Amino acid sequence: MGDRGEFFPSGPRRLYGFLHEPRATEAPLAIAPAVVVFVHPFMEERQDAHPFLRSLAGQVSARGLWAMRFDLHGCGDSEGEWEDSTVASWLEDIRAACDFARAQSGVERVILCGLRFGASLAALADVGPARVPLALIQPVVKGVAYSMDMLRAYLAAEMVLTKKAGVTRDALVERLRLGETVNVFGYHLTAAQFDGIRAVDLMPALAAYPARSLVVDVVKTPTARASNELAALAAAMGPGATLARAVEPQPLYVEGKVHLTRAEQVELALLGWLETLDQP
Amino acid sequence: MEKAVRFTNEKGHTLHGILHLPDEGVATRGTGLVWLSAGQKVRQGAWRMNVAVARRLAAVGIPTLRFDYRGIGDSEGEVRHGEMVMDLYGFIQSGGFRGDAVAAGQFLTAETGVKSLVLGGLCGGAITGLFAATALPNVYGHVVVDLPVTISSSARQRYLENHAAELLRSRPGETDTVIALYLKKLTDADAWRRLLSGQSDYSLLLEAARIKSRAQLDRVLPRLPAGARAGVERLLRGVLPPVEPEAPPAQVDAALAAQMQVAGEVKNDLVEEVFQQVLARGQRVRFINSSSYHPTFMGYFGNTALRGDEARWRARGVELSVVPETNHIFSLEHSQRALFEAVEAMVAQAA
Incomplete structure (x- = not known):
């Protein structure tokens, strides 16, 4: 049938997914058949990371595995509105996507790969029957810091437009508490989302992770300082975790000057790790 | 649906x-x-x-x-x-x-x-x-x-960046920006490393400095007696040639035009x-x-x-x-x- 986009159910919702069938264009990975399910980052990061995730999925399928990209509820092409989604509903969506990927590919083994907050959700999703191999690219380790970044983005946008800061972060939190939403570049962040995101902390959640995992620290230059936070996360995950470093000249999820369509170092890190999955 | x-x-x-x-x-x-x-x-x-x-x-x-x-x-x-x-x-x-x-x-x-x-x-x-x-x-x-x-067009932008003299002579207003950018690099360790290893091209800075000096001179020259002015002009012709700014597009606010040119x-x-x-x-x-x-x-x-x-x-x-x-x-x-x-x-x- 070839690569295809289609809708699939997640409870009462319909989500959009794009399946990449395995091809034999490159030397196949020496591992048992698997389907790699990609979880996108959030808000505008999803838009700007799209070429990179598409390319990554294409590389995986070129090496003989199935790959699937999909949109969480209220994101991308999936049904629903952003403000009606919660962290809990997104976790259910990841499970539904894995079920769909298994059914379409006929392959039971799932590997989850996510970028930024998509990586954090992939890490927390229960896609059964046991914990699956995880590839986390620049995961958001602490939801508290990430939620504050979102509010900072609101304030920055306001300053650009009005040339002054009208409110403080505390005032924005207060608005959320009163049931209002905060417009972060057109996405209406709700209190439920804000609280759900703040509750995410990968360090305790992934301690002694029982399956193989990869944590990719993406840096801009070969001499850039490594992320202590990601190193600590990989260490906490235990002996099954691999920490990789990828040097990419531009961020993977922010529009830059160069028209980037792939991230070769990240691809190498992911494909190299996949190759080792069935090794003891 | x-x-x-x-x-x-x-x-x-x-x-x-x-x-x-x-x-x-x-x-x-x-x-x-x-x-x-x-x-x-x-x-x-x-x-x-x-x-x-x-x-x-x-x-x-x-x-x-x-x-x-x-x-x-x-x-x-x-x-x-x-x-x-x-x-x-x-x-x-x-x-x-x-x-x-x-x-x-x-x-x-x-x-x-x-x-x-x-x-x-x-x-x-x-x-x-x-x-x-x-x-x-x-x-x-x-x-x-x-x-x-x-x-x-990044091609146009790159051309101008690689032809410092042309860029700055047609847009003398950009000299301050260029100089400010280089001043910012004084605190950048990587920039110093590139300079010391000969990887940096500082021709743009040199040209900016020349244009800036020429602008200062253009303010002073009219105050000199005509004979002295001609002599100074002759002496400086090779070092600090005159600047001829490009005309801003018609209908466009000057500040906006400058901003678009820079972009x-x-x-x-x-x-x-x-x-x-x-x-x-x-x-x-x-x-x-x-x-x-x-x-x-x-x-x-x-x-x-x-x-x-x-x-x-x-x-x-x-x-x-x-x-x-x-x-x-x-x-x-x-x-x-x-x-x-x-x-x-x-x-x-x-x-």
């Missing part, structure tokens, strides 16, 4: 998109909307603007198609349209995705049986719609949001040409501008292409509105509402 669809462009690439259909079915020989992506962003647009537009229109009975251009998003085709993002912008601004938009209009017409089409989009989507309209026989009108009226933007003459072709076909055009972009639109297009009184333009089916206090992506609530209303109004006219 939202349906994943695919269709083929004139090059044979499969383009992927989403067709939004009214729940009650499509009116026989009604109107359809092709809502075009800006280009760099995939078919959902910033803040899922394109999804929101399509859902609102489908809810009032208008089938709406949004899709990814070749090589963008999920669609097939060459994925690089130049080395720099600005090259992609330039490609779009010169009609690079015209064929894809034409294929989309043909697909929507065939798939739903609509009689007329409205084309619209933000920025690159807006101009792509205008380019496509001349190849589609059933276009009623356009919703043109923040139409790009200049053309971006490597020049007027896109194709815009007026394609606009005239659209009008000649009797198609209606509704411009909607963000307050942040409006001065550029007027300076490089509106002041010349839309000169004359508003009533005359309205009679020809051209309207222009400006949304106050908003950004280029229309992400604020009041601008989202204004955008939705503009699209709905155009489609209502067509229907």
Whole structure:
């Protein structure tokens, strides 16, 4: 049938997914058949990371595995509105996507790969029957810091437009508490989302992770300082975790000057790790 | 009802998109909307603007198609349209995705049986719609949001960066920026490393300093006696040649012109040409501008292409509105509402 986009159910919702069938264009990975399910980052990061995730999925399928990209509820092409989604509903969506990927590919083994907050959700999703191999690219380790970044983005946008800061972060939190939403570049962040995101902390959640995992620290230059936070996360995950470093000249999820369509170092890190999955 | 669809462009690439259909079915020989992506962003647009537009229109009975251009998003085709993002912008601004938009209009017409089409989009989507309209026989009108009226070229920018003398002699106002950038590098360890290893090219700084000195001299020289002035001029001719600034474009505010020059933007003459072709076909055009972009639109297009009184333009089916206090992506609530209303109004006219 070839690569295809289609809708699939997640409870009462319909989500959009794009399946990449395995091809034999490159030397196949020496591992048992698997389907790699990609979880996108959030808000505008999803838009700007799209070429990179598409390319990554294409590389995986070129090496003989199935790959699937999909949109969480209220994101991308999936049904629903952003403000009606919660962290809990997104976790259910990841499970539904894995079920769909298994059914379409006929392959039971799932590997989850996510970028930024998509990586954090992939890490927390229960896609059964046991914990699956995880590839986390620049995961958001602490939801508290990430939620504050979102509010900072609101304030920055306001300053650009009005040339002054009208409110403080505390005032924005207060608005959320009163049931209002905060417009972060057109996405209406709700209190439920804000609280759900703040509750995410990968360090305790992934301690002694029982399956193989990869944590990719993406840096801009070969001499850039490594992320202590990601190193600590990989260490906490235990002996099954691999920490990789990828040097990419531009961020993977922010529009830059160069028209980037792939991230070769990240691809190498992911494909190299996949190759080792069935090794003891 | 939202349906994943695919269709083929004139090059044979499969383009992927989403067709939004009214729940009650499509009116026989009604109107359809092709809502075009800006280009760099995939078919959902910033803040899922394109999804929101399509859902609102489908809810009032208008089938709406949004899709990814070749090589963008999920669609097939060459994925690089130049080395720099600005090259992609330039490609779009010169009609690079015209064929894809034409294929989309043909697909929507065939798939739903609509009689007329409205084309619209933000920025690159807006101009792509205008380019496509001349190849589609059933276009009623356009919703043109923040139409790009200049053309971006990283090639031009790179040329100027590599020809420091030409850049600064034509734009002496940029010397301060250049010097400030180099001063900033004084605290950058990597910049020092590059300097010491001979990897840095400081010709731009040298040229900036020469231009700056020349400007200082030009202020002092008139105060000297004529004979002395001629002597100094002779002595300095080889070291500090005179500066002849390039003329700012007519109709454009000087500060804006300087800003656009720094960004490597020049007027896109194709815009007026394609606009005239659209009008000649009797198609209606509704411009909607963000307050942040409006001065550029007027300076490089509106002041010349839309000169004359508003009533005359309205009679020809051209309207222009400006949304106050908003950004280029229309992400604020009041601008989202204004955008939705503009699209709905155009489609209502067509229907």
